Amino acid sequence: MLRLEKLVKTYKTGDQALKAVDLVVPEGQVLALIGPSGAGKSTLIRCINRLVEPTSGKVHLGEVDLTSLSTAALRRQRSRMGMIFQEYALVERLTVMENVLSGRLGYVGFWRSFLRKFPQSDIDEAFRLLDRVGMAHMSDKRADELSGGQRQRVGICRALIQNPALLLVDEPTASLDPKTSRQIMRLICELCKERGLAAIINIHDVALAQMFVQRVIGLRFGAVEFDGLPEELTPDVLTTIYGEEDWEATIENVNDEDGAKE
Amino acid sequence: MPVKDLNDQKIWRRRTSRESLMHWVIWLIGVAIFAYCWQKISASTTWFFVWDAPRIADDIWTRATPPKWSYITQLGKPIWDTLNIATLGTIFALIAAVPVAFLAARNTTPSRLVIRPIALLIIVSTRSINSLIWALLLIAIIGPGVFAGVMAIAIRSIGFCAKLLYEAIEEIDETQVEAITATGASRWQIMAYGIVPQVLPAFAGIAVFRWDINIRESTVLGLVGAGGIGLQLSSSLNVLAWPQVSLILLVILAAVIISEWVSAKVRGAII
Amino acid sequence: MSDISTHIGKPWKKPPFVQRAWLRWVLLIGFSAYLIAAFLTIEVNWMRVYEGLDRGKQFILAFTSPDFSSRSGDIWEGMIESIIMTVASSVVGIIISIPIALGAARNIAPLPIYLICRSIIAISRALQEIIVAILLVAIFGFGPLAGFLTLSFATIGFLSKLLAEDIESMDRVQAEAIKASGAKWAQWINYGVQPQVMPRLIGLSIYRLDINFRESAILGLVGAGGIGATLNTAFDRYEYDTAAAILLLIIVIVMALEYLSGIVRERVQ
Numbered sequence: 001m002l003r004l005e006k007l008v009k010t011y012k013t014g015d016q017a018l019k020a021v022d023l024v025v026p027e028g029q030v031l032a033l034i035g036p037s038g039a040g041k042s043t044l045i046r047c048i049n050r051l052v053e054p055t056s057g058k059v060h061l062g063e064v065d066l067t068s069l070s071t072a073a074l075r076r077q078r079s080r081m082g083m084i085f086q087e088y089a090l091v092e093r094l095t096v097m098e099n100v101l102s103g104r105l106g107y108v109g110f111w112r113s114f115l116r117k118f119p120q121s122d123i124d125e126a127f128r129l130l131d132r133v134g135m136a137h138m139s140d141k142r143a144d145e146l147s148g149g150q151r152q153r154v155g156i157c158r159a160l161i162q163n164p165a166l167l168l169v170d171e172p173t174a175s176l177d178p179k180t181s182r183q184i185m186r187l188i189c190e191l192c193k194e195r196g197l198a199a200i201i202n203i204h205d206v207a208l209a210q211m212f213v214q215r216v217i218g219l220r221f222g223a224v225e226f227d228g229l230p231e232e233l234t235p236d237v238l239t240t241i242y243g244e245e246d247w248e249a250t251i252e253n254v255n256d257e258d259g260a261k262e
Numbered sequence: 263m264p265v266k267d268l269n270d271q272k273i274w275r276r277r278t279s280r281e282s283l284m285h286w287v288i289w290l291i292g293v294a295i296f297a298y299c300w301q302k303i304s305a306s307t308t309w310f311f312v313w314d315a316p317r318i319a320d321d322i323w324t325r326a327t328p329p330k331w332s333y334i335t336q337l338g339k340p341i342w343d344t345l346n347i348a349t350l351g352t353i354f355a356l357i358a359a360v361p362v363a364f365l366a367a368r369n370t371t372p373s374r375l376v377i378r379p380i381a382l383l384i385i386v387s388t389r390s391i392n393s394l395i396w397a398l399l400l401i402a403i404i405g406p407g408v409f410a411g412v413m414a415i416a417i418r419s420i421g422f423c424a425k426l427l428y429e430a431i432e433e434i435d436e437t438q439v440e441a442i443t444a445t446g447a448s449r450w451q452i453m454a455y456g457i458v459p460q461v462l463p464a465f466a467g468i469a470v471f472r473w474d475i476n477i478r479e480s481t482v483l484g485l486v487g488a489g490g491i492g493l494q495l496s497s498s499l500n501v502l503a504w505p506q507v508s509l510i511l512l513v514i515l516a517a518v519i520i521s522e523w524v525s526a527k528v529r530g531a532i533i
Numbered sequence: 534m535s536d537i538s539t540h541i542g543k544p545w546k547k548p549p550f551v552q553r554a555w556l557r558w559v560l561l562i563g564f565s566a567y568l569i570a571a572f573l574t575i576e577v578n579w580m581r582v583y584e585g586l587d588r589g590k591q592f593i594l595a596f597t598s599p600d601f602s603s604r605s606g607d608i609w610e611g612m613i614e615s616i617i618m619t620v621a622s623s624v625v626g627i628i629i630s631i632p633i634a635l636g637a638a639r640n641i642a643p644l645p646i647y648l649i650c651r652s653i654i655a656i657s658r659a660l661q662e663i664i665v666a667i668l669l670v671a672i673f674g675f676g677p678l679a680g681f682l683t684l685s686f687a688t689i690g691f692l693s694k695l696l697a698e699d700i701e702s703m704d705r706v707q708a709e710a711i712k713a714s715g716a717k718w719a720q721w722i723n724y725g726v727q728p729q730v731m732p733r734l735i736g737l738s739i740y741r742l743d744i745n746f747r748e749s750a751i752l753g754l755v756g757a758g759g760i761g762a763t764l765n766t767a768f769d770r771y772e773y774d775t776a777a778a779i780l781l782l783i784i785v786i787v788m789a790l791e792y793l794s795g796i797v798r799e800r801v802q
Contacts, residue, residue: 075446105448292624402588404582511664
């Protein structure tokens with residue numbers, strides 16, 4: 001459903017963040033993107049919805065080539081891709097409800113959104129989603145009154161109300177404590193399953209990724225180093241991705257089959 | 263470096279000799295400039311008047327007290343005008359300042375090479391010139407009266423408000439804007455949902471802050487004929503009606519204190 | 534957990550900024566009523582404004598061909614006088630405002646001194662430059678001395694207040710550490726307080742220099758010296774090209790000062 005072809009991003013400073021990345025994500029697959037800081041994980045995700053403009057290469061979402069779109073057409077495609085951010089990126093001075101409804105901005109005109117006159121179906125959907133993540137009673141609170149975990153739940157609702165075909169998730173748990181991290185990851189993965197959504201999740205925490213996802217991509221220096229099942233992540237593999245370190249404690253189910261490489 | 267070796271004894275000093283010399287030279291130049299300035303001022307001063315000043319001040323004081331309280335009945339309309347000059351001037355200024363600020367902020371300007379410099383030029387030129395001078399100019403163009411005062415305050419405030427506002431726009435959290443962009447929002451929707459909520463508190467603060475300043479400034483605009491209570495001050499001064507002058511000064515003082523109190527209250531409520 | 538079915542199908546409204554409905558309406562109606570009243574009481578002579586548009590155009594055109602030469606003597610003298618007043622009053626104002634700022638900082642000064650210094654600041658801030666200038670001209674006669682005194686007085690109120698606030702918000706621990714070493718009061722100020730507030734003092738001083746220059750341009754209107762008198766004459770005689778020249782000079786000098794203050798502030802911080 002999502003297909004990246006030879007995606008390259010070179011920043012003005014000359015840093016090559018992505019070196020010809022090829023990747024295919026089938027319908028409904030939840031995929032974790034791991035790799036050291038600066039490996040290009042964030043850039044990859046942002047190149048897909050062109051928050052960062054790729055230097056060359058192609059991104060196909062379904063039948064549409066995203067890289068060749070005009071601004072208006074790009075906006076329509078962006079509304080098919082929900083995005084969840086590391087620091088939640090809620091608009092802090094708006095209420096929870098407004099933040100969720102902002103996910104519908106791609107579907108309503110300027111004046112309707114400006115006057116907060118969203119269609120009733122959107123409002124119902126927003127309440128359903130908030131209820132699903134356990135936040136319906138908070139709908140009129142301002143976003144800056146919420147805790148980290150609550151903010152991320154609102155962020156998830158904002159992404160889902162777009163009714164996306166794909167979720168782009170950028171370090172959803174990096175600012176959360178371990179327990180909330182698990183809850184948020186579980187929630188994201190459950191929701192993806194319920195709705196048959198594909199998702200790309202950038203994540204630092206390898207154990208957390210293994211616990212929830214179906215496929216893991218390891219990125220190093222802007223190139224794919226590993227592509228396989230979570231169980232296939234062995235210390236050797238992690239070493240190729242991250243560099244030399246004792247990995248035994250990191251991996252959830254240590255399987256010591258000799259030579260179990262990719 | 264600033265440790266001096268003297269017979270194998272290390273003596274710590276704050277600066278190297280070169281640095282301390284430079285320091286002295288700078289101080290010397292500063293003092294010389296000040297002495298020159300003072301001498302110039304002194305040269306164009308009639309010192310006889312200055313030595314006579316205590317007597318004159320005393321004389322003015324006896325003439326000005328007590329203030330002519332009955333005169334206050336004639337000040338109602340001028341005070342109302344003063345309030346209007348400040349408030350309407352602030353409102354007009356804000357209406358004009360918002361687009362200028364968005365054009366001047368690095369992250370929202372449509373063109374950095376053409377439009378941003380123009381917006382900055384508007385900001386600098388309206389800010390640099392005092393509202394009294396703007397009033398003088400407008401009176402020469404559209405005639406004396408309250409309207410000239412409103413426009414003078416408005417023009418003077420554009421640059422001030424726009425500068426503070428565009429600094430606030432440049433300081434917003436970009437990830438919130440990014441998140442709104444990612445939903446597929448249009449340019450104006452990004453503005454309304456991503457940027458405006460973030461700068462709204464700053465905007466309200468600036469508005470009230472400038473209104474407070476404008477109350478002060480509008481009290482004296484009448485001195486050049488642009489309406490308000492300054493007009494009464496000017497005419498009382500011209501006929502040397504010191505009891506009226508002292509009353510007007512008291513009224514102005516009260517207006518300034520009240521406006522400062524109001525603006526502090528409102529700002530407290532907003533933020 | 535609230536019951537979701539209570540929300541479904543119901544319209545949603547953004548919670549209003551002012552929670553109490555009556556207060557919201559009072560504010561709204563009161564403000565609109567005021568605006569209407571204000572607009573109605575402004576008398577605008579539209580004929581006069583219309584006639585003025587032509588002069589306005591001339592004035593704007595004058596900016597494209599400012600006349601620096603025909604009154605160059607007056608302009609030059611006025612500018613020099615403005616600059617001299619600015620520099621002298623800034624120096625004197627800063628020197629006087631430092632002790633007053635120390636006295637007006639509650640964490641340094643004892644209560645009686647604090648009250649005295651705060652009231653000096655309050656008086657200086659409440660009286661505007663131009664009114665002070667009128668009074669001082671009446672007392673000391675025409676000329677730059679009145680302007681110089683006015684600006685010095687205004688500088689004291691401005692600088693002392695901001696500096697005192699900075700001293701009050703400084704880091705207690707650093708100052709206490711110096712006190713703990715057994716320093717005398719003056720030493721304590723010199724080592725514990727001064728380093729903390731120095732960058733701010735320099736920044737504020739330059740900023741005030743800038744303000745003083747702008748203010749010096751209007752003091753001439755009431756006879757307190759500076760470029761204002763020349764400007765006033767130019768307007769009176771409808772010599773827009775000369776007026777434009779003076780305004781351009783003011784703008785350029787203010788820009789230069791702002792640029793300078795940017796550099797200085799970057800260096801000290």
